[in-house]
Amino acid sequence: MTRAPGHGRGASAMTIDSPHYRSMRAALKVLDDTVSGKFEITADGIVHDMMAPRRPHEFTAAQVSRRLERVMPDSLVAHTGEPDVEDAPGGIMRRPDVMVISWTDMEGDGSFDPRTLVAAIEIASRSNPDNDWVGKLRDYPLIGIPVYAIFDPRTGTGAVFSDIHATPDGPRYATRKDFVYGEDVTIADWTISTEDLPRYP
Structure with a gap:
């Protein structure tokens, strides 16, 4: 995974009106068609997951x-799948592995508005778990996703984050509920089993 620098905590510094954000969006349009992997724009800049x-x-x-x-x-x-979720004014574009969203909010063109998501779910990457456990844990409350769940096949564990609240570093999740594979887990209003989910070899 490679990272192109942004403007640090850039939700305020890197906005849709900034030349920096516009240049990153333009670059991704070219790279998506020519370079394999997944690209996202974070509060720290462009993240490229090559795996x-x-x-x-x-x-x-x-x-x-x-x-x-x-x-x-x-x-x-x-x-599961495309398109991305994008908070253009905040300069963040992400692509969750699973997005809980209404059929109505999926209609139309372009990226999803992150504030229409009920929940975002990530399966931790074996090659770069910090993107899920650190980067997205920071970015998702910034863009207003109310519930964020992580499943980690490296360890057979996970966590659900909710209750966005204000902090000196910006919006963050106030509540974390950890789980172990085999237990039931509640994501937003729904409880599912984690039995028989695979682990990374």
Whole structure:
């Protein structure tokens, strides 16, 4: 994984009106078509995850999505894949592994508004878990995603973060609930099993 520098804690410094953010968005349009991997714009700049997701990662995302959709109302979907979620005024663009969002809010063109998400779920990367446990844990409350869950196939554990509140460093999650694979986990209003989720070899 490589990182191109931004403006540090840049939610205020790197906005859609800044030439820096506009140049990063333009660069990603070119890179997405020519360079493999996943690109995101964070409060620290561009993150490029060069590693293609492995089967345990994708299997976990699919299982979590399916288990959630069995218990959620039909008006919601646990979506995997594109597009990104983007808070352009804040200069952050991310792509969660699973997004709980209403069908209505999926309509239209362009990136999803992060404030329409009910929850974002990440499967921790084996090559760069700090992107999920540190970077996204910082960015998701900044852009207004109310619930963030991490499943970590490295350790067979995870955590659910909620209750955004103000801090001197900006919005952060106030509540963290840890879980171990095999236990039930509650994400927003829905409880699912974590039985039989794969671990990284």
